[in-house]
Amino acid sequence: xxxxxxxxxxxxxPGAESSDNFLDQVYRVCKEVLDKAGVSREEVGTVVxxxxxxFHGGISCANAYYWDSGAGFLKSGTRQDGESLLAFQYxxxxxxxxxxxxxxVFGVCKGSENPPNDEITHFFTDPFYQRQIGLNETxxxxxxxxxxxxxxxxxxxxxxxxxxxxxxNALRNPYAHIRKKVTLDEVMKSKRIMAPLKKMECAxxxxxxxxxxxxxxxxxxxxxxxxxxxxxxxxxxxxxYLGDRNLLKGQLENAAKRAYSMAGIKNPRKxxxxxxxxxxxxxxxxxxxxxxxxxxxxxxxxxxESGATQIDGDLPVNPSGGVLSTNAYVCRxxxxxxxxxxxxxxQAGERQVDxxxxxxxxxxxxxxxxxxxxxxxxGS
Amino acid sequence: MGNAVAIIGSGQTKHGxxxxxxxxxxxxxxxxxxxxxxxxTMDDVDGVVYGSMPSMMExxxxxxxxxxxxxxxxxxxxxxxxTCGTTGMSLAHTGYYWxxxxxxxxxxxxxxxxxxxxxxxxxxxTVMEPYYLRSFLAGAPGIFAMQVHEWTARYNIPSEKARDAxxxxxxxxxxxxxxxxxxxxxxxxTMDDVRNSRVITYxxxxxxxxxxxxxxxAIILASAKKAKKMCKKPAWIKGxxxxxDEYWYGDxxxxxxxxxxxxVKQAYDMAGIKNPRKxxxxxxxxxxxxxxxxxxxxxxxxxxxxxxxxxxxKGVFSRGGELPCDPSGGTLCTNPIGxxxxxxxxxxxxxxxxxxxxxxIPGANMAFAHGLGGLSEFNGIMILGSKL
Numbered sequence: 001x002x003x004x005x006x007x008x009x010x011x012x013x014p015g016a017e018s019s020d021n022f023l024d025q026v027y028r029v030c031k032e033v034l035d036k037a038g039v040s041r042e043e044v045g046t047v048v049x050x051x052x053x054x055f056h057g058g059i060s061c062a063n064a065y066y067w068d069s070g071a072g073f074l075k076s077g078t079r080q081d082g083e084s085l086l087a088f089q090y091x092x093x094x095x096x097x098x099x100x101x102x103x104x105v106f107g108v109c110k111g112s113e114n115p116p117n118d119e120i121t122h123f124f125t126d127p128f129y130q131r132q133i134g135l136n137e138t139x140x141x142x143x144x145x146x147x148x149x150x151x152x153x154x155x156x157x158x159x160x161x162x163x164x165x166x167x168x169n170a171l172r173n174p175y176a177h178i179r180k181k182v183t184l185d186e187v188m189k190s191k192r193i194m195a196p197l198k199k200m201e202c203a204x205x206x207x208x209x210x211x212x213x214x215x216x217x218x219x220x221x222x223x224x225x226x227x228x229x230x231x232x233x234x235x236x237x238x239x240x241y242l243g244d245r246n247l248l249k250g251q252l253e254n255a256a257k258r259a260y261s262m263a264g265i266k267n268p269r270k271x272x273x274x275x276x277x278x279x280x281x282x283x284x285x286x287x288x289x290x291x292x293x294x295x296x297x298x299x300x301x302x303x304x305e306s307g308a309t310q311i312d313g314d315l316p317v318n319p320s321g322g323v324l325s326t327n328a329y330v331c332r333x334x335x336x337x338x339x340x341x342x343x344x345x346x347q348a349g350e351r352q353v354d355x356x357x358x359x360x361x362x363x364x365x366x367x368x369x370x371x372x373x374x375x376x377x378x379g380s
Numbered sequence: 381m382g383n384a385v386a387i388i389g390s391g392q393t394k395h396g397x398x399x400x401x402x403x404x405x406x407x408x409x410x411x412x413x414x415x416x417x418x419x420x421t422m423d424d425v426d427g428v429v430y431g432s433m434p435s436m437m438e439x440x441x442x443x444x445x446x447x448x449x450x451x452x453x454x455x456x457x458x459x460x461x462x463t464c465g466t467t468g469m470s471l472a473h474t475g476y477y478w479x480x481x482x483x484x485x486x487x488x489x490x491x492x493x494x495x496x497x498x499x500x501x502x503x504x505x506t507v508m509e510p511y512y513l514r515s516f517l518a519g520a521p522g523i524f525a526m527q528v529h530e531w532t533a534r535y536n537i538p539s540e541k542a543r544d545a546x547x548x549x550x551x552x553x554x555x556x557x558x559x560x561x562x563x564x565x566x567x568x569x570t571m572d573d574v575r576n577s578r579v580i581t582y583x584x585x586x587x588x589x590x591x592x593x594x595x596x597x598a599i600i601l602a603s604a605k606k607a608k609k610m611c612k613k614p615a616w617i618k619g620x621x622x623x624x625d626e627y628w629y630g631d632x633x634x635x636x637x638x639x640x641x642x643x644v645k646q647a648y649d650m651a652g653i654k655n656p657r658k659x660x661x662x663x664x665x666x667x668x669x670x671x672x673x674x675x676x677x678x679x680x681x682x683x684x685x686x687x688x689x690x691x692x693x694k695g696v697f698s699r700g701g702e703l704p705c706d707p708s709g710g711t712l713c714t715n716p717i718g719x720x721x722x723x724x725x726x727x728x729x730x731x732x733x734x735x736x737x738x739x740x741i742p743g744a745n746m747a748f749a750h751g752l753g754g755l756s757e758f759n760g761i762m763i764l765g766s767k768l
Contacts, residue, residue, distance in 0.1 A: 075624065
């Protein structure tokens with residue numbers, strides 16, 4: 001890959017429930033990112049969005065509905081379903097071919113108009129075997145957590161520590177949905193949703209509107225003096241039935257390997273200075289850190305306890321507050337990416353990490369117990 | 381523009397009412413057919429792209445999870461592209477961009493739909509938002525019928541002439557489908573059969589309208605280097621185009637239809653095509669409704685505005701005509717929506733590779749494939765050539 005692609009600007013909207021009209025929200029976030037970059041709608045080369053037809057308030061073909069609100073009028077565009085980091089990858093691809101020198105990439109999900117997330121994830125099941133037993137994403141995560149606790153002799157308190165850290169970070173993020181200081185005790189005493197998962201260890205249901213403007217190297221240098229560069233991308237899909245999978249060693253390692261190889265990263269623990277991971281369930285942050293090669297297998301909790309992943313640690317994880325604070329299902333990968341961009345640009349406001357970030361990682365996942373994973377690497 | 385990309389093979393299911401297989405098995409059938417057609421194994425494939433219509437269609441959400449094994453994508457990178465009816469074309473475009481960007485060498489692209497498991501018109505009614513559009517647009521026939529009325533009124537096309545031209549298209553395509561082993565509806569019709577069939581949404585009668593089908597299609601794309609190694613007769617991607625219009629139905633001109641004209645312009649410019657009727661040898665137009673196919677001929681520059689009926693009646697677009705359209709029988713005879721536009725691409729590739737069997741257009745070197753979708757707001761194009 002000889003050509004380079006940059007993220008020029010990002011824009012995001014708060015995760016809290018909003019009475020604003022969905023199309024207005026789409027329009028506003030796209031307009032904001034274009035205004036920041038000083039690019040008119042007419043100048044945008046192509047539009048790649050991410051959304052889902054099930055997390056979409058009962059309207060099918062989501063992208064048809066918001067096409068013109070999302071700057072797509074009379075443009076070439078497309079849409080990725082389920083994982084918004086794929087929209088980022090696709091935007092990068094479109095620029096790399098030379099067809100376009102700018103791409104507007106955005107993810108949208110109006111959580112407040114959707115049923116509870118697990119009513120929707122229940123429909124990921126096949127109609128014959130899994131649906132009857134009521135499997136959904138939380139159910140699958142609970143099974144995964146139980147296995148994690150048993151295999152590595154980790155305690156529930158250690159997992160709950162992730163909530164304290166991430167919601168603590170969210171206090172400094174004006175876009176976060178859940179903003180309240182919590183103690184370990186409160187997390188442990190929150191209602192059991194599906195044993196061993198407790199309510200505060202499960203992500204909320206949020207609004208999500210996030211947009212990025214990507215540009216070719218030449219164009220990016222004209223548009224900003226603070227570009228953030230695309231370095232690598234990897235994704236991987238796991239098999240469908242939970243019983244056929246190793247829930248503690250899924251496809252994230254595989255996806256990360258691909259991204260690291262593209263970015264030329266040999267030792268992620270040393271070479272990556274900041275990570276934003278998708279942790280809809282607290283313990284998953286620990287497990288994903290292991291998969292990403294930040295620590296050894298089974299040592300995720302120790303890694304957290306070492307303080308390394310705190311906002312002032314040497315590898316902050318989820319300084320934005322992560323998905324535990326804001327969970328707009330389809331958009332969560334792009335929200336992670338937007339935070340990495342802001343941190344590298346040193347525009348993350350009160351939650352800005354002190355150290356210089358040369359390389360950052362954004363992770364997205366959806367499906368039961370992380371059936372699909374995507375990893376993007378960005379650099380200064 | 382990027383690295384050259386070719387389609388090196390494809391596979392289709394037998395389309396129709398497929399009560400004999402589950403949905404994943406239907407997908408598996410197309411994937412297996414594509415692998416057999418190319419002689420590749422999944423070790424040769426760098427990534428998989430999949431898409432279909434919205435989940436409401438079959439009652440399973442985010443089917444890429446359910447189909448992971450059938451798609452043979454376990455342990456592989458994957459993309460999930462969906463743009464409503466244009467999904468099949470957007471899928472093919474995703475495969476193209478993935479390889480043209482240099483991030484992959486061989487990509488398998490799969491689209492599917494199992495429409496007998498759900499209610500397609502109910503699903504399509506939910507493409508319209510619930511306040512203004514849903515209550516009167518009444519599924520796909522309602523949308524496209526209005527477009528046809530706008531077209532015949534604009535050019536003062538007598539309704540009998542439009543009726544006859546559309547009937548001829550129906551008769552021709554149903555005849556064509558008899559030569560296509562994958563086609564769903566196989567029936568010999570007369571002009572009177574079409575003219576006298578029952579009205580669904582005026583002016584559409586039963587034989588003007590595509591069926592619901594169960595079916596899947598898979599194509600395999602490769603970079604120039606790999607294509608030359610893996611395939612004797614690659615179909616080279618010469619041009620692509622995609623354009624989206626207004627969502628709000630009443631806000632755009634559906635006759636001088638900007639998104640169709642802009643999408644095709646992108647593709648022609650890239651392929652260097654100036655006179656499509658002369659330079660194209662065959663076209664697979666996405667034709668769920670006979671009348672709308674005629675309107676598309678005009679938007680795509682196959683003829684002048686208002687001229688399509690006359691030329692169609694003269695046989696210009698029939699097999700043996702100057703620009704044969706939909707020799708596969710088209711969407712009119714086979715419509716598993718998530719796969720439908722991808723089937724257009726697969727058929728166009730088969731034509732330029734000389735592998736279309738009984739419905740081969742002799743000597744086809746340049747073929748056109750089209751997808752249509754959204755709330756009648758998306759058009760996507762791919763042009764394939766026999767030479768790099």
